Amino acid sequence: MTPSTAEAVLFWVLAPIMVLAALGLLLSRKAVHAALCVITIMISLAFLYIAQEAPFLGVVQVVVYTGAVMMLFLFVLMLVGVDASDSLVETIRGQRWVGWIAALGLMAVLTGVVGRAVYPDAVGLTEANGPGNPVGVARIIFGEHVFGLEVVGALLVTAALGALVLTHRQRLKAVVKQPERAAARVAAGARLTPLPAPGVFAGRNAMDVPALDPQGRPIEESVSRVLRIRGQQASTTPYRADAAAIAAADGGDGAPVVADPGSTTGPTSDVALGGASTRTETQP
Incomplete structure (x- = not known):
């Protein structure tokens, strides 16, 4: 054909x-x-x-x-x-030369076999595909080569079991679950709350701008560690200067009012609440 x-x-x-x-x-x-x-x-x-x-x-x-x-x-x-690392130390001396000689011998044998092979003329698949290609293939596999099919199936099952055995790792220590992790963090005095979100939301919502604590100081942990290592963390000086300018415009001395830790501050002027005049003072 x-x-x-x-x-x-x-x-x-x-x-x-x-x-x-x-x-x-x-x-x-x-x-x-x-x-x-x-x-x-x-x-x-x-x-x-x-x-x-x-x-x-x-x-x-x-x-x-x-x-x-x-x-x-x-x-x-x-x-x-x-592992991508290759070992350059040969455990068996001269194994590469033996491998090259064996490869050349195998190549010579295969060349001789292919050179002397005689192939009959192609006749096509008309007769084999008479009842249909899937039916013809099924008759050959499950009829003439059923033993080879079973051997290949056994090899595949063995390979799958071997892969499961190789990937199984024996646990060498007890599993640390979430309650144990939380108790360890409390005992170590680590941060229990989530990290603050970056950005001074009143002025700029950006990943490189640190958040400010109640005293107006930047929180370094709010910016990604990668940005801090690269030196791409923005300064909060402009926003603190804006706060100082706003305070000065309100009649202050140019510095933002910062309360002592643990105290609550509020306006000292009268606040109208539904027609009534209420005066709020700083509560220690």
Whole structure:
């Protein structure tokens, strides 16, 4: 069966991509990059399956292998974590030379096998897909290759159990819950209330402007630690100067009225409340 022009173009476009992805799988140092290379190969294989009149295999290749198995593989990588540091100390002397010699020998054997292989003429999938492509694939898998299917299923179950065992970590100390954390903070004398929000809301609501306490002093903790380290914290001097100018305009001496800690201050002039005149004084 001679392939059509579209099939030939599709093959010669996808084949170099698959070869480059396979080389990336072998040469990449990070497991995530290797997984992305495998995903590229699987998607390309799905296109080739569909072009060869095997739509069921193409859909399974994308949905099952690319969408489920490889996503599970990436999830396990993120869950377990992979150390990016490489050890430059060889525990077995000369192991690299032995590996290169073995790789060259395997390449020579594979080249000889491929060179002597004889392939019959392609006959297409018309007869196999007579009752339908999914039915034909099911008869081959569950009829001729049922033993291999069971072996692969057992291997996948073993791999899943191994991943669960590797990701399980034995707890070395007791779990510290929220009541214990709160009691520890109280015992240590740490702050119990949430941090104040940044910004002088009467003048400027910004993340880089510290909040002011009742005495008009800036609260450093209200600004993000990152901004403070970078030196991007704004000064509250203009806002304190505005407060002083307002106080001076009201007849004061130019300084804001600040009460002693623990005391309550209020206006000393008469305040009209529903026609009655009430005078409020400072209460200690």
